Amino acid sequence: VSQTSIRDVAERAGVAVSSVSRVLSGHRDASPAMRRKVMAAVDELGYVPDILAQSMRLRSTKSIGFVVGDISNPLIAEITLGAETTLQHSHYSLLLTNSEDQPELDASHIRLLLQRRVDGLLLSLTSETHPSTLSVLGEVGVPVVLIDRELPGTVEVQASTVLVDHKSGMRDAVSHLLDLGHRRVGLILGSSLRFAREREAGLQSAYAARKLQNASMVLCGPLDRGFAETATAAMLDDADPATAIVCGANQLLPGTLSELRRRKMRVGRDISLVSCDEQPLTELFDPPISVIRKSNFEIGVRSADLLLRRLKEPERPPETVTVPVEFVPTESCAPPGPARNS
Amino acid sequence: VSQTSIRDVAERAGVAVSSVSRVLSGHRDASPAMRRKVMAAVDELGYVPDILAQSMRLRSTKSIGFVVGDISNPLIAEITLGAETTLQHSHYSLLLTNSEDQPELDASHIRLLLQRRVDGLLLSLTSETHPSTLSVLGEVGVPVVLIDRELPGTVEVQASTVLVDHKSGMRDAVSHLLDLGHRRVGLILGSSLRFAREREAGLQSAYAARKLQNASMVLCGPLDRGFAETATAAMLDDADPATAIVCGANQLLPGTLSELRRRKMRVGRDISLVSCDEQPLTELFDPPISVIRKSNFEIGVRSADLLLRRLKEPERPPETVTVPVEFVPTESCAPPGPARNS
């Protein structure tokens, strides 16, 4: 497609390049006759404008840079779908970069994207505190949207933000467990990003709201299956074992399930279980697994919307929106059983 | 970052723009003294070259267009990770477009990406037969890699291809079921893309290899949970009910599992079950679900490699590589039980 330039079209139509440009960009100063001539030449030659050259002139690439930690994480993939779909409708293209969960790559990807002259940035950062990321964010000249991240207050980065209300979801889940009679709730956390902090805070607030002494057990480690196994084992082997376990991230659930299976513990009888983030099959376990869920697609859409808004109105100040979260209880949560007395 | 141009650097260093360009592009005709002067100016100004302008001159954007049906499909997301990671290492950026499983969008995305002057195309097409896609593919001027798609032989599209050996995987799975004594194997298929055709062929070949009359039951419909439920029900309600069910795609498994649960049928006892494509939790069901698996990450890597190779050597003819597939049997496959005689 397109090796023909606007000059070829002009020549073919017997008019000036500027006239071709005017017709194609829908400028009003173009007579019907001119329109016809130009469009005929365009059709005959199969001319398609070169976006690169347009970008160069207009100083706008109509492209957005998206930095993610790991696109193969289903949650991120859904966010990406929401964002790309939304941007597409506004004629923006998405440049995707994976940081492979390495904080150093966040900053270098941002720099690369700026070099590519993206009009805006959508960031699902791997780290909220890495100095080089914070430093480059201080001087990006384009609108930025942070996805579920909060940077340390000291740096004043001009960015819109889409926040997820993890705290409420966790509060609801833990409250439910407390109401069932659990007192020793275990929470497994990987990472120390905002979602982990909020989830821990949600758990605390559930205890606090019921004026119960906080007898929870929070274990934090790498965001992987191996750690989830270890943590689950630790929670069950504790002198005061947890009677309910909350998996603080989708990547952890397999580890917890496998440790429970190894011990032949039945979910919803010997142990109560809640998972953060719905996955395709959680609902099909027997019993179905309680989840704290959110719409990742919506997160992507809202992020893109926030960005588009600032692209249209550059003077507009950054905004923050919060996406709700929902706790879906199932029989995987039951009153603490006799196992506790063993 | 970067509002300074190469002219500013030249001025600052008191040299010509061409000299700056030479130094920065590592041209050998540049004296050490010149190098020093230029680099000093670059550092002082924090100059970063504008990739857009470079692309325009060099007629290469160092970017690859990736068309996918649905990035939120975990399989696609993993392929994307493999591809992006590989391209990144060769300093290519990835432009991602979602076709939302609408065949018409494939072609328009390809056109858009060509307008953006991508150096190459990675395609996970929504349709292998849509005319406008085939037509635009006939005149793309850049290297193309098809990911697990085969276009009708009539169109001679110059493209490298990464194929997945679905057929072998399915043959192994069905052979295993036949060896267990099953004769009536049900296969649920969504879509009619290559993977579905190959899976059906694999099933046929398993029967053929054992010289058994093909008593399989293949149902094809939309690639969603609802259809999987319907198809599962149909297979079980048939006059000669299936004793084993193979889910032909990850999106179908939830439907089959839910229909089985509704009927209180126990996997691995009342019915045997195999799923195509490993998912995070398949292994944690009780019993674990047999899967036909492959490395999606590898598919992405191989696709990118094939593209990079043609980018480096434009004269090189397109190649085809095949990625292996593995059947992982579990107790979800068992001999047909008494249920059959009911």
Added chain:
DNA sequence: TTGAAAGCGCTAACAC
């Protein structure tokens, strides 16, 4: 070895 200048394909003054 370095500099001056042309030009990639396009848009937008500006002049007619």
Added chain:
DNA sequence: GTGTTAGCGCTTTCAA
């Protein structure tokens, strides 16, 4: 209403 022309930031002949 239309044409001429000057760049956008860069690379690359070509001359010096």
